[in-house]
Amino acid sequence: MMMCVSSITYLVLVNFDRVGPIVLVRGLCQGDPLSPYLFLLVVEGLSTLIHNAVNIGDIHGVQVCRCAPVMSRLLFADNCFLFCRANVFEAHRLLTILKTYEAVFGQEMNLSKSEVLFSCNMSGPMQEDLAHIIGVQHVMDTRKYLGLPLMIGRDKRSFLLLPRVVSGNE
8 A cells, every 4th residue: 555655746837837756755644635535445454344343233323213324334435433332342342453453544533633422321430430441521511513412312303394294173
């Protein structure tokens, strides 16, 4: 892979004059148009590791309803949402997967930018214990992501601003 991104040469036009060739020796840099595609290839490895753990029953994702598929991860840009049961075994299994990913692909999880959110059905001390095991900040309130709340609750009508349907009997 490194050979593909370090053997490229660029020719650049400056004031309509050709400058170059510019030879890359360090691979891709931030802002390079190929960076997102390389990231997608690499993050597919993380997705596969999590998928395999779900298939063997080491990690259980979440379902939004009984007939919905199980979600164990959501990937968007350079953000990753991981879903599992809130217990010590699955927390350790998730950490093992992330450490494997870091070792193989060279990307490290930024613990200072990572957070964990638990179901309100779980006791406070257990939430704190699991957050400590994972090594990330435990957030109590619901946060927003890209301007939208992560948790909506049962009253989706008020959140989504759906019109109320009035029958003829009202």
